[in-house]
Amino acid sequence: MTSGKKILGEKRRQLILDWLQTSKEPLTGSELARRTNVSRQVIVNDITLLKARNEPIVATSQGYLYIAPAAPEQWIERSVACHHVPEDTEKELNLLVDLGLLVKDVKVEHPIYGDLTASIMVSSRKEVTQFMEKVHETNASYLSELTDGVHLHTIAAKNEELLDEAEAALKEAGFLLAD
Structure with missing residues (x-):
């Protein structure tokens, strides 16, 4: 965590979702925590809440990925x-x-x-x-x-x-x- 201003609650979760949806690479919990000035545990909780809303977020060994559903004919x-x-x-x-x-x-x-x-x-x-x-x-x-x-x-x-x-x-x- 840096000494910058924390991004709170729903605004933070929306930013996390936006970053995951636009990233081509996995984003680690530590990276998301740094960007939002909160702890990694707060990010883990945010990801859990986003998954509970049926957001297709997957935790991998490289970080979090947003897996947009592929068209059936693609995969x-x-x-x-x-x-x-x-x-x-x-x-x-x-x-x-x-x-x-x-x-x-x-x-x-x-x-x-x-x-x-x-x-x-x-x-x-x-x-x-x-x-x-x-x-x-x-x-x-x-x-x-x-x-x-x-x-x-x-x-x-x-x-x-x-x-x-x-x-x-x-x-x-x-x-x-x-x-």
């Missing part, structure tokens, strides 16, 4: 069931982004909490590298470690052929969960 999504050890996470993500896909999230089925989903939102090797750096910096565990490596990814591509190619590549690499 096709598919869930793929995968299985691998934690050390293969980077290889798996790079395999998918190298095919031009967006890896939206990871999901696991927890015996107590049911389905757990975490946003990933990577579509390039640079974003995969940033994601992996964040995992290592924070010493965080992968959700798939809760399920011995079994997990789902929502992947998106511009056509079915790319999604089919991705499944074939995952199978060849030994990452696709066998029937």
Whole structure:
């Protein structure tokens, strides 16, 4: 926080929304806090309130993104069931982004909490590298470690052929969960 004047309440949330909608890159909570002269925790609360209003904001390892809904003909999504050890996470993500896909999230089925989903939102090797750096910096565990490596990814591509190619590549690499 700087010594400038705090931007309050609804005005601050509208500014955050405007910045997220116009940014091509993720914006961190720290950056938004600096711009509005409030704490990072205030920004986390603001993001929660904006999400409660159904604003399509996603928290990624690189920061917050506003994900405007794409026209149905632009992106096709598919869930793929995968299985691998934690050390293969980077290889798996790079395999998918190298095919031009967006890896939206990871999901696991927890015996107590049911389905757990975490946003990933990577579509390039640079974003995969940033994601992996964040995992290592924070010493965080992968959700798939809760399920011995079994997990789902929502992947998106511009056509079915790319999604089919991705499944074939995952199978060849030994990452696709066998029937």
